[in-house]
Amino acid sequence: MDQARVVVVGSTNMDLVAKAAVLPRPGETVLGGEFVTVAGGKGANQAIAAVRAGAATRLLGAIGSDAFGVTLKARIDAAGVDTGLLRVVYGASGVALITVDAAGENTIVVSPGANGSFTDLDERERAAIAEAAVMLAQLEIPVETVTAAALAARSAGTRVVLNAAPARALPAELLDAVDLLVVNETEAVAISGESRPEPLLASVPRVVLTLGAQGAWYVDREGASVQVPGVRVETVDSTAAGDAFTGALAVAWAEGRELVEAVGWACAAGAACARKLGASTALPTRAEIDELWSVSRGPDRAS
Template sequence: MGQTPKITVVGSINMDLVTITDQLPKMGETILGQQFQMNPGGKGANQAVASARLGAAVQLIGCVGEDMFGKELLQHLNSEGVDVSHVEQVSDQTGTASIIVSKKDNNIIVVPGANNHVTASFVEAKREVIAASDILILQLEIPLEGVQKAIEIAKENGVTVILNPAPICELPADVLTKVDYLTPNEHEYKHLTIDDNRAELIGKVILTKGSEGVSYFQDDEELNIPAYSIDVVDTTGAGDSFNAGFAVALGKGLPVDAACRYGNAVAALSTTKLGAQTGMPTDAEVQEFINKTN
């Protein structure tokens, strides 16, 4: 693939508190788990790290707390090659995600904390960073007003916008119509109010379907890009990995179908290790994987 894309991610930065167990506890029940880990996470940080590992020049815009987690996460992101000069420490707790991994799937509870400070005015102050990007990646673990402002700045400056609508919430029509690509999973897609804008949106939706791959519409025809078959250890971060792979491939000039295939390969490899960011592959690993499976 070609040039190094400039990707800006505006989004959440969390510490993931991961518990591995054979079964989920019932309400009021206490059970014993097998393992506990603290891993860097947050959908924004995940997508930034994944994009950097794939060779993009990545700027992350967000907030962490002035606590131990915040300091650790900034050091980690910097070590991964993510530019964190636009991540600010605020007087709040760093965001956390409590994740229970059971039977190769997961349940997640997010406490946003410092991520709630990524407001419209905060994002406006980062206007020049967004305007200088090739691709802007957004999610919904920060206030919606921050997402809207980032989209507004990007569209004023000809920047391609990818919105990963997770966790799903009611989205205004202007958000849906202004983005270039929407990347929901099947659960999120069902909750998107797109009927009034279906004609305009149908070419923007890149629907991720886990083991069934990815589908999208092109010239009124639904196309499906199959997933790669792989032994899954942990699906945490797979969606974030796909979004990063899709964004990097688009930024390098690939068409949508090739970008989806590349994103699928990135997502597949990300599931082979425990934790969101720990399993994210490099471009060299992805290319080797694609060559072996084709």
Template sequence: MITIFGSINIDLVCRTAHLPRPGETVPGSDYQLIAGGKGANQALAARRAGAAVRLVGAVGADDMAAIALSELNAAGTDLASVVTRGPTTGMAIITVDQHAENTIVLSPGANARLVASDLGEGRLGEGDTLLLQMEVPFAESLEAARRAKAAGARVMLSIAPFLPVERAALVDVDIILVNETEAGDLARHLGLPVGPDGAATVATLAEALQRTVIATLGADGAVAAHQGETIRVASLPVVPVDTTGAGDTFAGVTAALLDQGEPLSVAMQYAAVAGALACTREGAQPSFPLRGAIDEALAAVPSFP
């Protein structure tokens, strides 16, 4: 089983011709309220990829909570460990331009009150997977990682949105997930050289940290450094409509396929294709593909058997 310890948000989304410059007001579309949050996103992506998923998170005592959990409920995600803390559910205010680029302002709300003890006792064990992100208190995520590792579970950390992470904080992490920009930011923060491309930077990070490091590369797919081996996977050629949630899709689907016993190369290929498919529809959670759609799309990836 996969346990996601992370954020639950509402995404307030407005589309506009171009992203506003400082001090500029631009006309926008009617807004949409869409379930989001990196923890919830990754949980839904993993669930739609066929995994059994438990979400540990927090919502507020407001009308937004039901909307934030609606897609997860519909998918059959285990929400018994979602708690109500404080008056407001987390909210991301997202602007998307005509090129599918976005800006995001995040109000944490109840996510700031999530604690590691919300994992519960005895809920993680040998062969389970714990997936973490950076939208809840990091100290609590580190304690969750410690508990999971002690129980024999695999621990994955998506360093998004990027925050400087010290080496000591990664002692209980098995797999680090970043995008190409975050890989460079992490390397610079740790005093490591940034390579000429994502693969070189990932290899440097993996060697220095003695951890598996995976970087998404947008249209170029993804690359990993794993036990001295470099793994590259292709993406799926698509016309992007909205890139919001593509990275969360990759993380959730990677976790799902690993949890199902697939090797890392296969998990990454599924995840790269799923992330591409997620870019072809508006919004985060509504765009996450089902396992059948991923299977069908893989036929268009030459490198996949």
């Protein structure tokens, strides 16, 4: 089978991750433990997730001219993502400040930096979108750019997967161009006013509602409504589990898998990621996903 092609349109950030026993409350200082800096941002994370899940992946976005930008590009390159079209703009790169507690829960503050400058698409970027089987986007770059990318993909016959995070209301023009919407309950409320996936079918043909450790819920306009159980693991850090899920889901769909099966495989990817500390450094390989997916299906390996 030819390697599936995925293009990711999104953010790149340097993640500054500190581990602590508990998350600080407003005005409180807590003593932390391990500290790491890792390449992150939802765009970079999902691009790396897609590569590790088995796809040939390009990342479209922007980094700064600072030291973080140099390190970001080097680390994303090293992960196997094609960064040939990644823009370098004068100024600061995006940065995320992340605190992770002993239970694996986290708080995140993102400073967009260069991501905010990614306000249009050039012809080479449009061509990259047209060459992919699936275009995957998020909302850590200007929504106008996400909309332009989705319209370019729709025009070229490339499937559009939108992970509508961070939560916000979305323009109808963008939703009209989405083939598969991936949201958590907070994001679903921001778009439709309800935490269930069915109301979103008024705007898009297919929806995956992620439920954390409980799995995910897939619905579509053909009448499907399937709750896919999560895969139980000991959670170390949930920071990039959602990105692992979404990247793997895009790969599975690009490979032609049925979406319910793709969602189950993506749940295994998210669970595999949650077993490790960090964001991009924790994203699982295809072999790790397959192993956990096989175990989760049990001896009957039901389809």
